[in-house]
Amino acid sequence: MPGWKTNLTVLWFGQFLVMAGMTMIVPFLPLYLQELGVTEPHALATWSGIIFAGNFVTSFVFQPLWGGLADRYGRKVMLLRSGFGMAVVMTLMGFATGPWHLLLLRLVNGTISGFIPAGVALMSATAPRERMGFAMGTLQSGAVAGSILGPLFGGLLAEWIGYRYIFYITGGLLFLASMLAALLVKETFDSKAAAQKPKQSMSAAFKQLRGIPQLPSLYAVTFLIQFSLLSVLPLLPLFVQKLHGTGEMLAFYAGMVGSITGFSNMIASPLLGRLSDRIGPERILAICLIGAAIASVPQALVQNVWQLFAARFFLGIFLGGLLPTVNSLIRKYTPGGMESRSYSFNSSALSLGNMLGPVVGGFVSGYVTIQQLFLISAVLLFVNAVWVYKSLLSRLPRKGSSGSGEAPASP
Structure with missing residues (x-):
């Protein structure tokens, strides 16, 4: 199998596991907040919205920073940084004792996130241009499959084992996806050539x-x-x-x-x-x-x-x-x-x-x-x-x- 197809196969499973893990918490997030002591209906709705959006706020701010570092040090490094980092943060969410803890961890998760865009960038750099559409479409199907099955599994597991243990399972899935990428994904990256290029701020790059x-x-x-x-x-x-x-x-x-x-x-x-x-x-x-x-x-x-x-x-x-x-x-x-x-x-x-x-x-x-x-x-x-x-x-x-x-x- 050509190297880019091996990368595509591994990254497909990585995207699936990451999206499944990340979306497993969606069905029961308000219920988990009730377990943490937020019971008043208006406060519960407010906290749920803020905590859900927190991940996107910091992701919006920090993604360009990680993109610049990926072009300088390699996409695989950024892939693993994000994967292993999110594995730790998601596991810690299972130890939260209040809504502020959960909000802080969601903000941190958005700050270090980037597994999927790093996977897309890595795939775009290794797939032949004439097969780019097929590679991107296939990669997308892995993320979509995970987003479909994640909430389903999360809802079932919440009934069987409780809310906190799902965060530990999610952390395990993210760790598994990162290990697969570390062991099997190959990237040809000329770090010396990248280091010789002048450093560029985010505003200059944009x-x-x-x-x-x-x-x-x-x-x-x-x-x-x-x-x-x-x-x-x-x-x-x-x-x-x-x-x-x-x-x-x-x-x-x-x-x-x-x-x-x-x-x-x-x-x-x-x-x-x-x-x-x-x-x-x-x-x-x-x-x-x-x-x-x-x-x-x-x-x-x-x-x-x-x-x-x-x-x-x-x-x-x-x-x-x-x-x-x-x-x-x-x-x-x-x-x-x-x-x-x-x-x-x-x-x-x-x-x-x-x-x-x-x-x-x-x-x-x-x-x-x-x-x-x-x-x-x-x-x-x-x-x-x-x-x-x-x-x-x-x-x-x-x-x-x-x-x-x-x-x-x-x-």
Whole structure:
């Protein structure tokens, strides 16, 4: 097996284990806070929101710093730093005695996080350019599979062994993912050549990358994707309750609606990645954004849970071509030696979308219905598609043109 395929296989399992471990705590976080002594309903909701967002706040700030260090010292080093560090922090969460302890550890976790963007950067540096779409799509499917099964396993384990032990299991999964990467992932990194390059501040690096017009466009696309999709996600259980009523199996149906897009996403990501290698990632990104916008509309029109299942599954097919294609395009347009910094800025944009989407969606839901939020999400995705056409597709060289449309190989 070629070295890049070995890396892809190991990193796929690493992404799966990391996402499964990180999302295992989602179903019972408010319940764990009750065990820590937070019982008043308003305080419980406030603490849950702050603690959940804390990870994204520090991740947004620190990702560019780790990206710069990865370009100087190697992506694998940053992968292991993040993996082993998060393993320790997640284990310590099981020893928390109050909400402040949990908040502090979530902030630390966001500060040292970066396993997934480091894995993406490492994969982009080792996979052949002509197979980049397939590699990114396959890598994405591992993360999605983990995010689907993590909450399911977390909910089951919470019933069987209690909340605290799940943090120890999560720490163990993160440690296992890091050990697999340490032993099996190979990276060819010229540390001497990297050390000879002049040091560059984050602001200087961003200024240089901003000079390549496609890259800021891609960061904006990532933010808008996450913002538009996550703005409705926290309200889905309430919408399921409205469609199904308060009878039996409500929690099961709510969980299935939340994860059904992940199943179709996991299936579609490698297939769309292969297609992007044939017809170009810019075209796949535009097609999937338009498809996701169209697929968001039926969610506003459904009359029962099964119709919502079908609409969410249809949406997931197009979601499978969004972030992997963005990652392929970032690699295409980023100058050699700056890949990790470029991916880290994109990771910050993703964290910002993850953070603001649910907050804004929850605020707006006080003035509009969730059906109208689905339509707003569709409009945002369509605007995103127009932005991609103007900033990426329209810049592609026409057939017969001698231009490559790519950034130079070095800064």
